[in-house]
Amino acid sequence: MALTRWVLLLRGVNVGGHGRLPMAELRAALVESGARNPRTLIQSGNAVFDHEETAAGPLAERVCAAVAARAGFAPAAMALEVGTLAAILDALPPGWPREETHVWVTAAPPPAPRLERLAALAAPGEAWRLEGRWLALHAPAGVGRSKFAPGAEAALGVPATARKASVLARLLDLAREG
CATH class of the missing domain: 3.30.70 (Alpha-Beta Plaits)
Incomplete structure (x- = not known):
């Protein structure tokens, strides 16, 4: 199975005391959504990972659901293939x-x-x-x-x-x- 490399940008995470989400929790949520090799950058909901999903919309929905299950809120998520970024x-x-x-x-x-x-x-x-x-x-x-x-x-x-x-x-x- 081929994997796509994705960049994920979450909206409103760890900004002004709202949307608290430790990056370890984000990485765990990504793994739960099927991501492989998740890595995060700074504390504002930036991640890179591989996934078998090939469409940005469904991937973002899966990640939001996994974050909501762990953190109790579902931030908006924008997924970009590496080539798009x-x-x-x-x-x-x-x-x-x-x-x-x-x-x-x-x-x-x-x-x-x-x-x-x-x-x-x-x-x-x-x-x-x-x-x-x-x-x-x-x-x-x-x-x-x-x-x-x-x-x-x-x-x-x-x-x-x-x-x-x-x-x-x-x-x-x-x-x-x-």
């Missing part, structure tokens, strides 16, 4: 440093994103790009005071989770390690 990172404009760039990932491409709202949220000096199931923001001044960051998901119209591009690059490296 590599393509996202490769598509980022070359002048956008990864430490200054945040990427929102959705489960599916937003059917009706409010592009005018995204444009209105961007501050001077910020630039954004929406492609398929990801949205990137280059925020040289950071996202702490950005109006774009808290409004992005509503403008997309679908659940999303965001990570710094540098964290996504570290996940990709972890996935490629074997």
Whole structure:
């Protein structure tokens, strides 16, 4: 049986005292959902693993159910094949440093994103790009005071989770390690 290498991004895990999920519990939930060789990165619900499931949606549902059984809550989960994550990172404009760039990932491409709202949220000096199931923001001044960051998901119209591009690059490296 062939296995697919997946990157998993959970939304709202270990943020602001909510959604507490130790990474050892996440790894155990992944194993219970059929994952092999699960590895996690930092404490915010990032994982890499192999699985026989070949579709992102059903895989995310299985993982959410396993996390809910262990932790008592089911965070939104975005599953990406390693090649998809590599393509996202490769598509980022070359002048956008990864430490200054945040990427929102959705489960599916937003059917009706409010592009005018995204444009209105961007501050001077910020630039954004929406492609398929990801949205990137280059925020040289950071996202702490950005109006774009808290409004992005509503403008997309679908659940999303965001990570710094540098964290996504570290996940990709972890996935490629074997």
